[in-house]
Amino acid sequence: MFLKPQCLLRSRISMASRERLIHQYVRETFPDRNSDPLPNTWTAPLDALHGHVRHLRRDAAIRLVQMARGGPRASAGRYLGIPPGPLHATTLKVRTWQKVPDNAKAYQEALRQVAEIAVSEGRRGS
Structure with missing residues (x-):
């Protein structure tokens, strides 16, 4: 177990404190x-x-992993090492943000630009 020594000295420690110490x-x-x-x-x-x-x-x-590899968001999240909790929180936050007028369209355009940058850097690197 890799908890800090102060965890071992305490008789009780909350899960929030334990998680904070682990991080x-x-x-x-x-x-x-x-x-x-x-x-x-x-x-x-x-x-x-x-x-x-x-x-x-x-x-x-x-989304870039989904474009490149296919499959659902959960598989893309696992591939990137994103745990299910943060994956779900990200999905909810971004979907809520996209409901504001023009955000969804701007986000799609930004994703297209990010993909172009990734492809151009990949070509330069090879």
Whole structure:
């Protein structure tokens, strides 16, 4: 078990505290781990949308995987290492955000631009 020593010294610890300590441990142990599924160079079109950036980036990564590999969102999320909870939260946030007039159309255009950037960088890299 990889809990911090302060967990072992306490007779009782809440699940919220335990989860916080686990996340802290992972951040300290693996500082180079980036939770953002898209490279920063790809995200300029998404950052201009004035939505919740983390959810838009995560949803864009899921959709790009779906475009490339096919399959449902859950499979794309597993492929990216996104747990079911954050996957569901992202889906709800982005769908709610898209209900605002013109957001859905702007998001589709931004996804198209992100895909073009990904393809052009892939061609340069090979």
